[in-house]
Amino acid sequence: MTERDQLFRAFLAAGDAACPVCAYNLRATESQCCPECGAQLELRLGSSDLRLAPWLAGIVTAAVLIGLQLVLVIIGVVTLLVTLFRPDSTFLDPGDEEFVVLLPFALGSAAVPGALIFLLVRYRRWLWRRRPRIQWALVALSLVITVSATLAILFIATVVS
Numbered sequence: 001m002t003e004r005d006q007l008f009r010a011f012l013a014a015g016d017a018a019c020p021v022c023a024y025n026l027r028a029t030e031s032q033c034c035p036e037c038g039a040q041l042e043l044r045l046g047s048s049d050l051r052l053a054p055w056l057a058g059i060v061t062a063a064v065l066i067g068l069q070l071v072l073v074i075i076g077v078v079t080l081l082v083t084l085f086r087p088d089s090t091f092l093d094p095g096d097e098e099f100v101v102l103l104p105f106a107l108g109s110a111a112v113p114g115a116l117i118f119l120l121v122r123y124r125r126w127l128w129r130r131r132p133r134i135q136w137a138l139v140a141l142s143l144v145i146t147v148s149a150t151l152a153i154l155f156i157a158t159v160v161s
């Protein structure tokens with residue numbers, strides 16, 4: 001029996017521990033499978049200081065922003081196609097150019113929240129080491145910058161078109 005197996009048994013011998021899959025009380029279980037549901041069990045370290053809420057809030061908000069941008073792009077493409085295939089369509093009618101100019105900008109502005117997701121994933125451990133209040137502040141600040149940059153790109157697009 002390895003030292004890890006001994007630690008596993010000693011841990012379960014020492015007190016109550018719920019199976020992470022079915023919540024069966026594993027106290028004094030000797031096997032590395034849950035006797036109730038058969039799930040494979042392992043002993044690991046956790047930390048109550050790992051708070052994922054600010055990080056997850058940043059990821060989810062950026063993903064929602066990308067979703068909104070893509071909805072705008074889809075509406076733009078559908079409108080453009082409907083305009084082009086109108087019976088009396090003369091490509092490009094006045095006003096059609098706006099869509100042609102706006103679409104790349106709409107796609108480009110979706111890259112801003114995309115960049116935020118990349119940074120949040122790439123530097124997650126750096127963020128998790130900060131105190132929770134600092135984490136919330138950094139995520140909120142980065143979301144304000146992301147929304148401002150997205151709106152700025154769309155504003156420039158409407159001015160250009």
Ligand SMILES: [Zn+2]
Nearest residue numbers: 019022034037
């Ligand atoms: Zn179980």
